[in-house]
Structures are given as C-alpha cells and as structure tokens.
Amino acid sequence: MSKILLHPCYFPSIATFSVLAQREVIWEAYDNFQKQTYRNRCYICTDQGRHMLNIPIKHVGGDEGRQKYRDVQPDTSTNWQRLHWRSLETAYRTSPFFEFYEDEIRPLFQQPSNNLLDFNLNSITTIADCLGISVSTEQTQKFEAKPKGIADGRFLVIAKSSLNLNSEVYPQVFEDRHGFIPNLSILDLLFNEGPNSLLYLRNMALDFLDA
Template sequence: MNILLHPAYFPNIAHFVAMVQAKEVVFESDDNFVKQTYRNRAYIYGANGKLALNIPVIHSQKNRRKYRDVKIFNDENWQSLHWKSLLSAYRTSPFFEYYEDDIKPLFNSKVNYILDFNLKCIEVIFDCLQLDLNTTKTETFQKSVENKIDFRGLVNAKKEQPQKFEIYTQVFSNKHGFIPNLSILDLLFNEGPNTLDYLESQTLTKQ
C-alpha cells in the first residue's frame, strides 16, 4: 500500500507501523503548521511517567504558515535538554549504547527548519532499523487523496485514537505500567534489533 503522513519528531510507534507496512511513503510537507501536534513533539518514558519533548519554533504574525516554512527557535538550548532527558530515561535500557552514536549527532548540530530536522530524525531511525523505504514529499496540498491511505491524522496528539499494540518491556514499567505508542526511540532502545519485527506484526487503528 502507498501511504501519506506527516514527518513527525521521532514519530511514535503508530507512524512507524504505518511506514514499515507500506510500499511507498509520501511525506506531507505542504499543509499548514498546527501547534501542539507531533510535528514538534515526541513522548518518551521518563522516571515519572510519560514525558513530552517539545521543539520550540519561531512564531509568526501570520495565522497560517506552511509546515515546510516553520523555523526552529534555536536560541533555546532545547537539543541539550532533550538529550539529557533521553539519557535519564534510557541509559539503563538494553540497547541505548548500541544506538547512541547514531542518535546523539542529531542533538549536536543546528537545523533551521523543523521539517528538515524531522526528516533527518526519521532517516537515522531508518538506518538503525536497516530499513530501505521508498519515500517522497508532497509538492502541493490536497485535502483528499487518491491511490494512497491517508494517515495524516496520526499527527494530531490531542485527537489520538487508542492503539492496541503488544506490550514490550519498558525501563520504568515496574513503576507506571506499560505506556503504549510512545516515540519510536522507546521501542528502539528497549527492543533493539527486534524493533522491525515488532512493527511489522502490529495492527494499526486509523485516526
């Protein structure tokens, strides 16, 4: 199947289930940027439970801006804060050290545009999974699409449909239980090479 979805910040497991089961992935880049979505937010499993990592963006006087035109507010030291949060959450996980050298450089170099940074994050995860997917980006916005399954709704954090994904072992599950559909980083650091098999075996509830 061919799918259309937003390139999110270290996308959650639902995004990756859709991607690994697709024949072709088309990334939406021509829609309007919407606040408080997975475009600039990811959730990880911290010591106190579900933790949001938010990328600050430069706000504009205009009401509507294209996703591709939104810049990151790099005056804030957000990359260092996000990396420290990942260290705190996952340094004791089984596979953090295995992937650390792949992930850490993303937090050491500045990228101007949120879309470009998200695509870099996804590319790194593809490399970690040794996943070779056929991907393209949209050139114009279409409200409805043909010949593709529209998964753009997955980016809406506030309207998220519950996903019945299989339980896997998480670092702090003995404290707070299993938290489903976190960032792909949670699955990767906990399951390592088994991540791809896990994603391929899950059933997705469309938003």
Template structure:
C-alpha cells in the same frame, strides 16, 4: 497500500508501524498546526509519560498561518542539549541505549533550522538504525482529499489520536508505571533494539 503521512519528531510507534508496512508519501505542503506531533514526541522517564517539545519561531502571516516547510526552530533555548540529556537520563539503563547513542547523538549536536528537515532527518536516522528503507517521496501540492493515496495524516494529532492497541514490550520503568503504550519509536528502539523492526512489522494496523 501507499499512505500520506506527516513527518513528525521521532514518530510514534503506530506511525512507524505504518511506515514499515506500507509505501509512504510525506505531506510537506500543509500549514503548520500547534499541539501536534510535528514538534513533539513522548517518551517514558522515571516520572512516567514525558513530552519532548521543540520550540519554534512563530512568524506566520497576518492570518497567523505559516507553511510547515517554513517553520524555523528556536535554537536559542538550547533545546537539543536538554532533549539529549533527558533521553540519557531516561534510557541510560535500557538494554540498547549505548548501542544506538552514537547514531542518534549527532542529531542533537547539529544546527538545523527548519523543523520539517530536522524531522525527516530523525526519521531517516531511525530507519538506518533499524535497517528499514525510508521513503523520500514528498507531496507536490496540498490536497484536502488526496488522489491515489490513503490519507493517514490524522496520525499527526497529539490530541484525539487514534487508539492503538499494541503488543507490550519490556520498558525501563514498567515496574513503577506499568506498560505505557504508543510512545515515540525511541522508547521501542532503546528497549528492544534490533527486535524493533520485527515488532513494528507485526503490529496490526488494519484499522488505519
């Protein structure tokens, strides 16, 4: 099955399960929409579920729209330094943070300008960590009803997202907050390490 997906910021576990189990075409011709996983992801800190949000520069047209491919991140806020510090604080005691930090830290030291390019880079980096081949195929035009593709672009929605009943795994703050499901793939990676690939390949996603 070939899926049409949005590239998002360190995608959710359900999205990476879809990536691992299917061929993927990346939607790159759509308009940017606020309050989606395009510029946010969720991790778990000592305070519970926590959002990492990428600030962007709003330079839309008179109608207030801009293409996802044109969205520029606002690096004046030093958000990369803040995000990396938050990840260090949240996952330093996890089993595999130190195992992957040298591969992930350069993402937060780069000077990327386009949100889309940066998101694709985060996905490729996670793929490298998991030894998972990541598709480079991109859409060539925007289609409301794609042909020859299974449309799963709804996974980009942060509100009203698809309910995902996933298998539990050990989490750093599970004793304090209980198991928190469908966080960013980062949470699974830092807690399960090399086992993460088998985990996402085994998650039932037939409901998609």
C-alpha cells in the same frame, strides 16, 4: 495496496513507524503548521511517567498569519537539542540498547537545525537506518484536503487523538513504576527492544488506518 500520506513527525510514535515499516509512504510537505501535534513533539517515558519533548518554534506574527510546515524554524534560544538529549540520556541510559544506538542518534542533537521539516525527515531516516529499513523521500507537491489514489494517514499527527491499538507489551525501563505505556516515540521501542523493534513494528496490526 495504496501508498500512505503521512506528516513527518518528531521521532514518530510507534504506530506511525509501524506504517513506515509495512507500507510505502509519501510525506505531506505543503500543509500549514498546527500547534499541539507530533510535528514538533514526541513522548518518552521517564521516572515520572509519560513525558513530552517539545521543539520550540519561531512563531510568525503580525500580518503573515499561518506558517507552512516546510517554512517552520526551531527556536534555538533555549538550546532545546541539548535539553532533549539530556532527557533521553536520563530516561534511557539504563535501557538495554541505548549505548548501542546513541552514536547514531546523538549527532541529531549536536548539529544546528534551521528547518523543522528537514530535521524531522533526517531523524526518521536515522531511525530507519538503525532498524535496517529504507523509507521513501517522496513528498507532496501541493496540498490536497482529499488526496486521490492514496490513503490518508495524516490524522496520525494529532497528538491528542486516541488510536484503537492492540499494542503488544514489551519491557520498559520504568514499567515497575508506571506499568506499560503504549505508543510512545519510536525511541522508546528502539532503546528497549533494539534489533527486535523491526519485527515488533511489522507485526503491529494497522487497523487504525482504516485503509
């Protein structure tokens, strides 16, 4: 079974984390940063429904052109970390397992972050620790449009793509208002299902990989 090449995302989607729970991964570290992807956004559920948390970034202007993902810095002028943590508290304070995990997750929003890629990898490791699994730290050493000997799961970073998922329903905080919303951030599953999250991830079919 080949390894899977993935982008380190901001609190990845449940689909992406199901890959982490079932397969060995390599992280793409030499691609160009692109807007409107899960590199700097994730989706949670609030009382208003599906809600995006977006990390503002410092844009490179002028003649410098595109940024490499590994060089992208969050824009701290808006104190996005405090705002995002507040949103998570508001959305999930009443969920069954928010208090169980908040001491592990809160520090991610309190420590200064100067690099988006490093922040995302640190966040992924933190969630993996909460789940009781280990994730690979292996990264690419160059960009390859068509990598050899490895399955390409980088399409999972595209926020607007629709995956053919057969998601098992689990209880969500605002399900009575909005119905079940599939494939949100791993945080939604973790705060609602707690220790059962790992079994949920390992039971998810990976047909969407086509690999």
